[in-house]
Amino acid sequence: MSGGRDPSVHQLRLLLTLAEELHFGRAADRLFMTQSGLSRQIRALEERLRVKLIRSTTRRVELTSAGQALLPQAEAVVAAMDELHRSAALSARSAGGRLVLGMFEGSAALPSTRRVLAALGHRHPDIAVDVLVVDFVEQVHALRSGRVDAAFVYFPHPAGVQAAPLTSEDRLLCVASTDPVAGRAEVDLADLRGYPVVSVAEEVPQVWRDFWAVDPRPDGTRARHTSHQVTNLEALLSAVGFGDGIAFVPASTRTLYPRPGVAYVPVRDLSPCTSGVLWPSEKRDDPGVVALRRICADLHPDGAPPGT
CATH class of the missing domain: 3.40.190.10 (Periplasmic binding protein-like II)
Known part of the structure; x- marks a missing residue:
């Protein structure tokens, strides 16, 4: 199988969630996506692996025998990727601090974003900040997968993440x-x-x-x-x-x-709409995220003032 046909870790995560729920609706709710989007990703995974993983009827969803057999390997791949992210984060913290920020297209140019980043650099010069540009899909998935620690995005946001609004505009x-x-x-x-x-x-x-x-x-x-x-x-x-x-x-x-x-x-x-910073609930006490949260609160103690 060629590298371009390899399944993504994201697709394997979707499969594991569906295997737990055995229901497309509940799995899609947990993953903050539509049922049709989840179904399409599972079909794409099956095409890449060239094997049928899920058997679905109007009444039930179940793993095929091949799906059952591949489930432990999928769990191992996802666990290995999670451990890689944890090890990288630990290495970064021990090296003086690193904060990976997702940046939705155009967000970097907003005055509110520039003020936060300027304050972060001034108050915490020991924290190395890396920026990853994220698109409509990645703005949430990058947070959930651990690719970024926080993200500057446009709201609204799904459950499971916390937010600091920074500005509103028409x-x-x-x-x-x-x-x-x-x-x-x-x-x-x-x-x-x-x-x-x-x-x-x-x-x-x-x-x-x-x-x-x-x-x-x-x-x-x-x-x-x-x-x-x-x-x-x-x-x-x-x-x-x-x-x-x-x-x-x-x-x-x-x-x-x-x-x-x-x-x-x-x-x-x-x-109007609101933009601001999101971070996963489980990362709220990470040193870099704590620093970011405090700066957002100091700059906008009452939430997002209009047009700032």
Whole structure:
């Protein structure tokens, strides 16, 4: 089997969770993803291993004999990766301190993010900070897997992580510049009825997908979604620019991502968004995360002031 066909550790984690729950719905809830996204990942794992792992009917889910046989090896691989992360973290702490920060696209340019990082460098020069750019999917999975200690992202966030809000800003409509609404000074959500929203990957937590698709709308109607499975902002903007659908984005996107073919339009009845820092609950007492939490609390003791 070629390296490109090797299963990912993430896929093996999904398999182990499904093997524990034997129910796609419960497993998907634990993993902060949709059932269809989980099902697609399990099928991809089976294709890479070239063996059927799961037998599913309308009434039950069970492991095949091959799935049962491979389960101990999957557990061993995941355990080995967890131990690798623990050993790396221990080595980093003994060497003077290291904090790995996930950074969602555009977050590094926000003034609130720069203030936190500047304060961290000033107060804790002994902590080495590494930055890992994360996409829509990785912003949560990187936290859960231990690849990052904390992440600067846009909310909302799923259960199982803790948060410090830093700033809030308006959300704008992102639409192809050739669309009739692109030239308007502002729009209402009702003006966008019938416009499909460019869909992000189903591995993204549902609470985040719903908020950024404004689904459901204030009148209770459900948003239409395209068939896309975008994982990053560049792909999202490209789909919008091609006229495939619309998107709702932070107001800072208009400054950070100006481009031909895309227009940004204020929406009168759309609530603002919040960005900030997330960290896993189990890491809240790690020295680097403690330092980060204290800086966030000092800079914004009452939460995220608007437009900061």
